[in-house]
């Protein structure tokens with residue numbers, strides 16, 4: 001193909017999805033940014049643009065606390081999910097015969113495609129006062145009274161989200177592990193490393209891009225999760241998304257909601273960038 | 288009759304200059320090869336003829352028609368792709384019949400006959416119902432050939448069609464392709480990086496380096512009289528010796544090879560406009576010989592010492608260090624009955640014939 | 650870790666993954682209004698209740714969801730085809746940036762997508778309706794469609810299309826006769842996957858659905874009324890079975906596509 005018409009064809013073809021993303025993604029995100037500088041409805045000032053929303057967001061103790069808690073809970077969810085996921089990805093990539101790999105991947109993705117709401121609710125059933133865990137433990141005589149600490153707190157949020165995002169964490173790591181040329185591992189053994197040191201010096205560094213991808217793909221959406229904290233979080237497990245929802249739907253305070261959304265996005269972006277920078281040495285080794 | 292004319296063809300990919308001023312005439316019914324190392328622009332040139340790449344500058348003419356605004360589907364050329372590009376969702380017969388879809392003059396029976404004939408021609412009779420992905424590499428290659436030839440193109444373009452086959456099959460397909468070309472009489476343009484393949488199959492060969500045609504000649508001329516050191520070393524093995532042109536007066540040219548005293552060369556051994564001064568000459572391994580005591584040939588003799596011996600069964604290749612010459616020369620000898628193979632380190636005499644020298648441009 | 654202990658770990662992990670889903674049918678057939686142990690014996694009345702005339706709100710929400718999911722599937726697959734084709738076949742300026750923007754919803758908290766659309770729709774006077782839900786769903790489904798379709802288009806040897814063109818077909822006929830049949834399995838699995846995502850999506854639908862709730866929004870409202878929960882369990886059971894069937898269909902299509910293109914299987918979707 002001639003390079004000029006080639007370029008034009010490519011641009012023409014990509015323009016419908018691009019236009020859609022500009023109109024319904026870039027535009028609205030810009031709008032949120034704009035709204036975060038507008039005065040709140042109950043506080044009419046003459047100024048058209050104001051920083052007072054940001055001032056309030058930093059000064060009122062509840063907002064920084066919620067954001068901090070959201071980031072901490074998401075961080076914990078991410079660590080737990082990725083740590084639990086890595087051995088599974090490793091198992092499927094290295095110990096499952098090629099014929100059965102897609103069956104395993106299939107098994108892992110199925111729960112993800114069943115109603116998220118119902119799954120979250122079922123965790124409530126499992127962890128609840130008369131739930132599966134408590135009734136089994138009492139049935140076995142291990143405890144006298146039901147455990148209270150497993151529902152309506154951050155731990156419940158972490159467990160539920162770790163479950164919800166399992167396939168998102170497994171797949172990128174699996175893909176990275178699959179890409180590793182097996183002869184590299186043999187070369188490492190040949191050069192005198194044992195299985196453990198081969199894993200640490202060869203497998204893990206080469207799998208890092210996948211680990212990073214799964215960290216980001218779990219961390220970013222969970223920061224803004226709304227359903228799980230509402231259902232199983234209790235008062236101590238409420239997160240920033242619940243506050244954003246409150247501002248928009250109950251208090252009709254769009255500027256404050258927008259400000260919190262901007263701050264959430266900003267913190268997520270900063271953390272993602274820090275992670276990317278820290279992982280640069282691993283990302284560069286990729287061809 | 289000229290089938291294809293390329294005039295001043297240039298191709299740029301952004302900053303990359305892939306074809307540089309290609310001028311070429313290809314005759315009707317000719318088996319023509321484009322030979323060169325990978326990345327030199329052979330595929331690009333073939334695709335400008337097929338109509339998959341527009342030229343940045345210059346003209347392509349096929350059978351007298353300028354091709355400037357003619358898309359690939361309306362050019363009288365068909366292509367055998369390097370990957371064969373067999374349609375995976377169609378069976379063999381459907382693949383072969385693909386291009387006949389627009390031939391409204393054909394009824395189903397006539398179409399089937401054409402397909403069967405085409406399959407017959409490439410030795411795949413009875414394979415029509417096979418699924419495309421159940422074929423071996425060699426069979427895919429034949430389907431690709433039948434699919435292109437059934438349309439009776441004026442020119443068949445082949446992009447490294449044999450490079451994916453193993454050695455035995457490749458050699459068999461080489462002679463089969465040659466036979467097929469004679470049978471159908473269509474102009475074939477073959478792209479290859481395999482110099483042996485080009486020599487075996489072609490009527491004429493264009494050797495390309497870095498987007499330019501370095502030499503265009505028939506196989507014998509190309510092998511015996513390469514125009515430059517680069518062409519000579521790309522095709523077969525070429526020993527390069529330092530030389531000095533002592534006399535260059537019209538057709539009379541005398542060179543001193545490695546200080547062994549002057550020898551006379553004929554004009555076809557020399558580039559146009561050879562001048563006196565330092566240069567290089569080339570000589571092929573099989574035109575030099577180890578001088579065994581019992582052979583009676585005459586010629587120039589030099590003393591040397593065997594440095595390496597490579598025994599090939601039918602042949603032995605020697606690297607021999609000659610007096611006054613820095614790089615050892617390679618000499619190939621047939622392993623005739625009663626001829627013994629020299630050992631490393633043995634002293635010997637080497638015979639060479641000045642008629643097999645080529646003088647390169649200074 | 651040895652293969653043995655890894656295998657044991659993997660099975661434990663599968664139990665963790667499937668534990669909630671395994672409970673669904675248990676409570677759906679449990680003859681008790683409280684979702685808790687001990688069980689009360691079997692019944693199918695929750696399923697009967699589902700289909701009873703009383704449950705019109707539920708039936709309406711199911712219909713809403715089916716409409717939203719179908720339209721979303723078609724539009725996001727169409728947009729996905731354009732983007733995947735452009736990204737795999739052509740090089741154009743700012744390609745990474747453009748594709749990055751289109752794929753961005755994949756790594757954006759859904760609540761952000763939801764509230765940003767809400768602000769726009771409320772302030773340009775569009776109001777909110779099932780159509781605004783569809784717009785939001787197309788936005789988040791398109792990246793998934795692109796991911797699926799990318800691999801279909803990538804598996805397509807460009808020489809195959811060139812061969813059709815070379816054998817005399819026009820660009821459009823080449824697309825119709827060669828490209829489309831070869832990527833059709835990818836298109837079908839993209840339709841199915843985006844349908845499933847849209848059917849299950851809650852947050853965007855919650856923010857943007859206005860007076861017509863989709864099924865998840867309706868479910869959410871029901872989770873507050875304990876006496877409605879067994880019916881929700883029955884509904885959930887049906888949904889799980891349906892999702893699994895759709896998924897098996899999508900996976901079968903994907904493998905069929907690979908086989909047809911003469912390729913080896915390299916793993917699941919995503």
Ligand SMILES: Nc1ncnc2c1ncn2[C@@H]1O[C@H](COP(=O)(O)OP(=O)(O)O)[C@@H](O)[C@H]1O
Pocket residue numbers: 300303305323324325326327328329330331332
């Ligand atoms: N579409 C393209 N865009 C940019 N560069 C290209 C393109 N096609 C080929 N090239 C470059 O042009 C040069 C010649 O390529 P090609 O004709 O395929 O070589 P050959 O067939 O001789 O191996 C190569 O260096 C290649 O990288």
Ligand SMILES: [Mg+2]
Pocket residue numbers: 329330331447
């Ligand atoms: Mg090539």
